[in-house]
Amino acid sequence: MVLKFAHVNRTDKSDVKVQQIWINTATELSGSARRIFMAQVVELIGWGGQRFAESVLGWDRKTIRKEQKEIQSGSPYIDGRRRSGRKKAEAHFPQLLDDIDAVVGHTGQTDPTFKSTRVYIPITAKEVRRRLIDDKGYRSREIIGERSLRTKLNELGYRLKRIKKCLPLKRIEETDAIFDEVHRINQEADEQAGVLRISLDTKAAVKVGRFSRNGQSRTPQAALDHDFDPDTTLTPFGILLPQQAKSYLWFTESKVTADFMVDCIEQMWGKIENRERIHTLVINADNGPENSGRRTQWLKRLIEFSDCHGIHIQLAYYPPYHSKYNPVERLWGILENHWRGELLETVKKTLGLARSMTYKGIRPVVRKVTRTYESGVTLSKQAMLDVEQRLERKSGLEPWFISIQPMADLG
Incomplete structure (x- = not known):
């Protein structure tokens, strides 16, 4: 000056x-x-x-x-x-934020309304502190207190509140056992070299046209007073790599089928760096109709993928009515908040807005799929018996945890 x-x-x-x-x-x-x-x-x-x-x-x-x-x-x-003044806790404990994220990350639940990017967790700061001491080796006298932990949790985007609208409506008998196994598999995958974990899901179809998405904009925009006749509809399908924060989005005017999903996994696989070093692929999903543990075409295509690339596939599904715990749901929350204030008037604008969003500072790879996929493709009972012989299901939790070994490893 x-x-x-x-x-x-x-x-x-x-x-x-x-x-x-x-x-x-x-x-x-x-x-x-x-x-x-x-x-x-x-x-x-x-x-x-x-x-x-x-x-x-x-x-x-x-x-x-x-x-x-x-x-x-x-x-x-x-x-x-x-x-002057005290340094931040990260200056004394460089791994603190990563350790906090590891402790609470798997319990985080996305806001189901997608009106915010907040992630709700069911454990208190006191419990987080205890787990850091017991599981991560921090000393009680050295680790920061509960008040400072609350600040760090807020900085990471976690909110220590039980929000009624975020509580699942139903539970099944196996819910707790499923969560325990999912957390175990995910933790081992994140800690082991040569293991890649991905999270995938399909978002609700998006209507393309001058329709309001109940957002706010600094630029005056006039939306239609109804959304009965869209120009077209786009269904987003996403794959998130939680540890790398990389994401891939596909938009289609066709059905998101089992074949569509595996084709997207194939495309993602071609973009993975040093993929020759990966021996195991862990897939987190929500057991939807097209990618459930009983969907014959989905399992058949995954076996073919495993044999083609010589990798072990581990399917780890989240419990029914708890899909918001799937990490890719956080990607949908950010996308919805990113374009909420815009009118998705054209396909080009919709894809452009998707490309301009960021997840943890990284932009997604976005592509529009023009191929039309046939829905309802199934296998005969005899063909499914052959597929079932290649599957290893966890006893007691058969629909939610499935292991597929490549043919090369089976001899």
Whole structure:
């Protein structure tokens, strides 16, 4: 900031009106701007300026000298307050945020209305602290307290509140056992080298046209008062790599079938770096009609994928009525909030908005699929018996945990 003055004689410093203007101006300014103004007034006064500013204007001579040094050096002066104070907890524990995310990440539930990007978790800060000590090796005397943990959880996007609308409507007898097994498989996958974990899901179809999505926009836009006749509909299908925060989105005007999903996995696989080092693919899903543990065409295509690429596939489904715990749901929440204030008038604009969103600072790979997929493709009973022989189901939880070994490993 540079302040320029009109030509003023050095004798004008005795003018009471000029002095009052200088005092009032310095009072209105703050920080670096105030110091710059004071230093320039002293320079304007000339010899004896510092003494005059201190005795007549009431300015601190040390403050004036501080800014003069800053002007001479060309670099900003770091205030004492900025140099002092405690460092953030991450400076002492570089892995703290990652460990917090590991402790609570698998329990996070996306807002089912997609009206916010918040993730709700059912455990308190006190419980998070206990798990960090018991599971991650932190010492009780060293780890931050509950209040600071709440701040870190908020920074990571987690909210320690039980929201009634986010509670699942139903539970089945196996719900807790399914969650325990899903968490175990996911944790092992994230910790082991050569294992890639993906989360996939289909979002509700999007109507393309001048329809309101109940969002807000700074640009005035007129939407139609009904959405009965869209130009077309696009169904998004997404794959999220939770550990890498990379995402892939496909939009189709056709049906999202089992064949469609496996074709998308094939396309994603071709973009994975160092995929030759991956020996296991863990798939998190919500047991929907086209990708359930009983969907014959889905399982057949996955076996073919396993044999083609020589990798082990582990299916790990979330319990019924708990699909919001699937990590890819967080991607849908961000997408919905990203384009809520826009009119999805054309397919091109819809795809463009999807490409411009970010998940943890990374933009997704977006593609429109033009192929039309036939729905209802199934296998005969005899063909399914052959497929079933290639599947290894977990006892007691058969529909939710399925392992597929490549033919090369079976000899």
